[in-house]
Amino acid sequence: MTEKRIGILGSGDVGKALARGFARHGWDVQVGTRSPEKLDAWLDETDESVSVGSFGDAATRGELVVLAVRGGAVDDVLDLVDDDAFRGKLLLDATNPLEFSDGEPQLLFGGTESLGERVQTRLPDTHVVKCFNTVSNAQMVDPTFEAETPPMFVCGNDAAAKKETDALLVELGWPGTTDAGDITSARYLEALVPLWVRVGQQLGTYDHAFTVVR
Numbered sequence: 001m002t003e004k005r006i007g008i009l010g011s012g013d014v015g016k017a018l019a020r021g022f023a024r025h026g027w028d029v030q031v032g033t034r035s036p037e038k039l040d041a042w043l044d045e046t047d048e049s050v051s052v053g054s055f056g057d058a059a060t061r062g063e064l065v066v067l068a069v070r071g072g073a074v075d076d077v078l079d080l081v082d083d084d085a086f087r088g089k090l091l092l093d094a095t096n097p098l099e100f101s102d103g104e105p106q107l108l109f110g111g112t113e114s115l116g117e118r119v120q121t122r123l124p125d126t127h128v129v130k131c132f133n134t135v136s137n138a139q140m141v142d143p144t145f146e147a148e149t150p151p152m153f154v155c156g157n158d159a160a161a162k163k164e165t166d167a168l169l170v171e172l173g174w175p176g177t178t179d180a181g182d183i184t185s186a187r188y189l190e191a192l193v194p195l196w197v198r199v200g201q202q203l204g205t206y207d208h209a210f211t212v213v214r
C-alpha cells in the first residue's frame, strides 16, 4: 500500500480522534502540538503509526494537513509554522471560532468573516477545505448514526481539492460530501455549530448531524 501521510495540527479531542481514525485506515499520522511530551501516555496506548511533533513538524510531514486547534488560537498556530509546509497541499480546516466563557457557545466573530477564509487568505497557495467542523469528534471517522449517515458539509475554493476531500471521506466511512460552495460559506458552516451545541443540549447527546433533504 502506498504510504499516506497526514499531519494533524491539534492535540485536543479532535486531533486525537482523527489521529486514531486515520491510523485505523492505514495512514501514517503525526499530531502537532506545542508540548509533545504531554502526549507520551496517550501515544503509548495508540496505534504505532501515530507519532507526535511540533506543529511545524506535523505540517511538513503530512501530504495532507488537518487544522484542529482552538478557534481563537488559529493565527498563533499558523505563526508557528512556515507557510512552505502547507504550500500546494490540501488543508482540511476543522476549526470553529467558538468560546464557552459563560457556559454557552458563542461565536467569536461571524457573518462577514470566518476562520476558513482567514486560513485561506493567509495561505493562498494551499487548498483549504472546511471539513469536520459540523460534527462531533466521535463521529469524524467511521461515523455511527442511528439514521443513515449524512454527507459531510464542506466548502472551499478549489474543485479538485473538494473532490479529493469527498473521496477521502468515503474512505473514512462517510457517504461523501455536501458542497456548500466557496470558502466564504465557512461563515455559515461555522455559524451552524452554536445551533448544533444547543440542539445537543436539548437531546442530551452530541451524536447528531445536520443534513439537507429535498
Ligand SMILES: NC(=O)c1ccc[n+]([C@@H]2O[C@H](COP(=O)([O-])OP(=O)(O)OC[C@H]3O[C@@H](n4cnc5c(N)ncnc54)[C@H](OP(=O)(O)O)[C@@H]3O)[C@@H](O)[C@H]2O)c1
Pocket (backbone or CB within 6 Å): 009, 010, 011, 012, 013, 014, 015, 032, 033, 034, 035, 068, 069, 070, 071, 073, 076, 077, 094, 095, 096, 097, 098, 132, 133, 134, 135, 136, 137, 138
Ligand atoms: N470537540 C469537538 O467535537 C469538535 C467538533 C468539531 C469541530 N471542533 C473544533 O476543532 C478544534 C479543536 O477542538 P478540540 O475540542 O480538539 O480542542 P481545543 O481545546 O479547541 O483545541 C486544542 C488545540 O488547540 C491548541 N491551542 C490552544 N490554545 C493555543 C494557543 N494559545 N496557541 C497555540 N495552540 C493553542 C492546543 O495546542 P497544544 O497541543 O499545544 O496544547 C491544542 O492542540 C476547535 O476549533 C473546535 O471548535 C471541535
